[in-house]
Amino acid sequence: MTIDSLRDALESVERERKRLEVYTAEPAVAAELERQFTTRNVTVDHRQAEAFDDGFVAIRDPDNGFRGTLGLDQFDAILSPETHLPWAVESTDVDTRELFDFLENTLFASYDRRQMLAASREIEERAWRIGEGTLYAGFEREAALVDQLEVYDRLASHEMLTAIAFVDDTWGRSATDLTVVPDSDEIGAFWFVVFDGAGSDLQKCALVAEERRAGQYYGFWTYDPEFVDELVDYLERTYDPQNA
Amino acid sequence: MDNYLENLSLLSTNDTERSIDELLELLSDRNVRITVAYLYDHPNATLGELATVIVGKTAVDESRFGTESDYERAYVHLYHSVLPRLDDHELLTFDPDEKAVSDVDVPPVLFTVLGVEE
Numbered sequence: 184m185t186i187d188s189l190r191d192a193l194e195s196v197e198r199e200r201k202r203l204e205v206y207t208a209e210p211a212v213a214a215e216l217e218r219q220f221t222t223r224n225v226t227v228d229h230r231q232a233e234a235f236d237d238g239f240v241a242i243r244d245p246d247n248g249f250r251g252t253l254g255l256d257q258f259d260a261i262l263s264p265e266t267h268l269p270w271a272v273e274s275t276d277v278d279t280r281e282l283f284d285f286l287e288n289t290l291f292a293s294y295d296r297r298q299m300l301a302a303s304r305e306i307e308e309r310a311w312r313i314g315e316g317t318l319y320a321g322f323e324r325e326a327a328l329v330d331q332l333e334v335y336d337r338l339a340s341h342e343m344l345t346a347i348a349f350v351d352d353t354w355g356r357s358a359t360d361l362t363v364v365p366d367s368d369e370i371g372a373f374w375f376v377v378f379d380g381a382g383s384d385l386q387k388c389a390l391v392a393e394e395r396r397a398g399q400y401y402g403f404w405t406y407d408p409e410f411v412d413e414l415v416d417y418l419e420r421t422y423d424p425q426n427a
Numbered sequence: 428m429d430n431y432l433e434n435l436s437l438l439s440t441n442d443t444e445r446s447i448d449e450l451l452e453l454l455s456d457r458n459v460r461i462t463v464a465y466l467y468d469h470p471n472a473t474l475g476e477l478a479t480v481i482v483g484k485t486a487v488d489e490s491r492f493g494t495e496s497d498y499e500r501a502y503v504h505l506y507h508s509v510l511p512r513l514d515d516h517e518l519l520t521f522d523p524d525e526k527a528v529s530d531v532d533v534p535p536v537l538f539t540v541l542g543v544e545e
Contacts, residue, residue: 206483234467239484241479241482254483
């Protein structure tokens with residue numbers, strides 16, 4: 184797949200609707216998960232399982248193929264985007280590579296700015312820890328980058344890491360090592376943070392969200408290395424940041 | 428279902444058409460226990476559904492992610508061992524072509540042993 188725009192990337196994730204089967208003796212547990220996933224492009228089915236005190240979930244792809252299972256306790260622990268972002272569970276006992284595959288391209292809706300900042304911070308911290316590679320960050324408006332300029336100047340001057348910021352229209356300030364790409368159109372509507380993993384598939388991750396109403400974001404996060412590569416390729420090809 | 432060992436004495440106090448030894452031998456297989464327990468709610472389960480349940484129970488018991496290779500192993504074990512054995516003991520009918528079970532006839536005591544309320 185070749186991405187032709189950030190909206191194109193978002194729509195490709197929307198088409199991959201997954202199914203979540205909830206096996207539990209407690210219908211209320213399944214109902215709660217259904218509520219949580221209403222906006223995440225996931226269909227939730229409850230399977231009554233009277234004999235199973237500790238329930239579990241099974242994920243199926245759009246073609247009904249089996250993708251994986253996880254105990255409800257562990258699944259709950261990774262659902263909160265603020266405290267348990269999927270790429271932040273590396274210290275748990277769960278096999279993270281499989282978990283990343285399992286949760287790749289997760290759609291979300293109605294994040295506010297605070298939640299977006301928390302999610303972005305996880306990717307920025309990953310880039311900081313790796314200390315090399317390239318971090319791409321779309322801020323929509325100049326004012327948003329001004330708010331984060333100190334953070335991004337530090338990221339850009341950290342070890343071998345390269346940081347590139349995108350803002351709508353003009354950018355009048357001078358920054359130290361930070362590359363700033365001023366552009367228009369989709370840059371003014373999308374908040375994104377993409378880390379190329381410095382060549383490691385295990386470290387690649389991205390967050391792309393469209394501001395559909397003021398302060399309300401709809402988008403996805405992904406740890407699918409091929410998809411992240413496509414996003415990087417799209418940004419490089421379209422905006423040529425090295426020559427900005 | 429995890430406490431089934433404590434409930435085994437129930438088998439000796441109930442008349443079933445099958446001997447206690449027969450039932451104990453069947454229940455010594457973890458995948459048999461999971462399968463029978465799930466059939467309580469889903470007497471027409473498919474092979475794929477039962478394989479999913481076995482992998483799901485494994486994920487819970489071992490606090491890990493149940494993978495596609497776990498699923499393949501469970502599927503093969505069900506197809507070649509668990510379901511034919513349960514069919515041989517006339518606890519259900521297994522149709523290998525349809526990859527589904529029907530006519531489940533499990534003695535209630537067996538469900539009780541597995542922790543399902545009857």
